[in-house]
Amino acid sequence: MTRRQFYSITMISLSILLFLSACGGQAPSQTLSPNTTVTQSQRDVTYPGVDSVTLAGTLVIPAHQKGTRVPGVIIVAGSGPTDRNGNQPGGLTTNLDSQLADQLAQQGIASLRYDKRAVGASSSFPRAQNPNQPTAAEIKALQDFFAWDNYVGDARATLSELQQQPEIDPARTALIGHSEGSIIVGEVAAMDKGLAHPAAALVLISAPGRPIDVILREQIAHQLEQQPTIPAGFVLSKLDEIFAGLRKTGKVPTAPFADLKANSKVPTQLTQNLEVLFQPAYNEFWYGELQVDPAATVKHYPGPVLVLQGAKDVQVFATEDTPLLDAALKSRNPDDHLIDIIPNTSHNMKLVQNPATDPGIAGQVVLECTNTLRRWLAEKLSASR
Known part of the structure; x- marks a missing residue:
């Protein structure tokens, strides 16, 4: 298999959504005393994923008081060869994940987003000596590399990496997944009991409620x-x-x-x-x-869940998928979840002006999405909870 063949694969294509927030502006940012403030920063990080894969990502640390630790999230991208910023080769540029990271930093929340395996600066897939005639052993190596469980394991490793950073309060960390990434973080949140600090909150953006x-x-x-x-x-x-x-x-x-x-x-x-x-x-x-039923999985996560869905998403549907997630989450006892279906918004949380001509890929993430996300996470990851 060639890199070009890998880049051509996208299982769930991207779209967009919008709606101005009820208050007409962005959620308020943190205000800190300049005498005791560590300024906002970001750094590139590498860390081990599953089976000797090296994952590469960007860690954003918000401005914060000296001597304190901040809450943080990991951001898991959607399907296909999507990088840490939410973009793919060939011109599909959404910058969804990088924009979310910037917004969260303004709210005082750190983030770690990463290139998926075989994407960007993360480890590439094992190469066949003759890509046109790979041996049985080479095909098996590729199958093992791209196994679904490895993507789930990579997300778990990313959460662990975030929690080990000296600026992060590991007890106040959350998972954010977009599109297929929401299925992955749903599995991490619901099934993984091995972490010293399980995710304190879960955010599902443009999330399927039905099997793939x-x-x-x-x-x-x-x-x-x-x-x-x-x-x-x-x-x-x-x-x-x-x-x-x-x-x-x-x-x-x-x-x-x-x-x-x-x-x-x-x-x-x-x-x-x-x-x-x-x-x-x-x-x-x-x-x-194919073994994963997203709605059935997410109901096993006991913590707070936020579902953000664009009303004009043409990949995952607010009328088909979101109600299944809503019903599954309501079946929990106790339940703590919020669903926000955002008008005029695409799969990529961008404004859709005209569905016939505008797929909702470019531009900024709509305000209702970022405002809801910032306020909800600020509450759920508060030090006082």
Whole structure:
């Protein structure tokens, strides 16, 4: 597999949302005495992820009183080759994660965001001597590298790294995940009992409430609606066969791709895109993620949860996914969660002026998102709690 092939893979595409806050401005920033203040800073960090992978990230430390420790969060990016800032090769530039980090620093909250494995300055994937003819052992090495559990483990390692920083109060740390990243942090929060300091709060942004096969099928169906000459029912039936094979055997079946190639009405490029998305190197990734029901998982996290969802998100839906998360969280006893569905906002928490022409990728994160996030985390990570 080449780096270009890896970069072409995005399982959940990005979008946007907006709404001015009720008070019409940003949440108030911290005010500190200049005589006792350590100024805001940031530094690049590297630390071990799962199976000898080195993760690279950016740690932002807000201005704070000398001799005190501050609360902090980790920010886990969405699907595909997304870097620490929320961007991907090929021009997909959202800067979502870096903007969130800047806003949180103004609230006195530190953050650690990182390049996912095989992205940016983090460790790359194991290379085949001949990428066009990898050996069975080389394919297995790739499958192990990209296993779903490794992404969850990398997020857990990032939380641990944050908690070990001298400026951070480890008891006041939280998890933030965007899109597929919300599934990852949901698993870390709900399933991981091994940390000395479990996450004190959980933030889910543009979060799926349904399993990944349902989400991806819906996304592809939506794209096929824009191409009336393509036999959508046939393509979706083959996608169903792919997921069924993965669930049953842990491997991508080959027959659906042969059927797609044999149908002259299915564009060659569409079949090739699916072959890249479901290439053998990703067997363990897909199999692992298919085992996760995001709503069922998150209800096992006992702490406070914030769900931020754009009303004009066309990747994850406020009408389909958010109600499932809401019901799951309400089933907890006791329950502490807040859901904010933000008008005119995309998957990437950006303003959508015209859905027909504006995908909501560029620009600043909408004020309602940052204001709600800042105030909620300031309360949940308060030293007085």
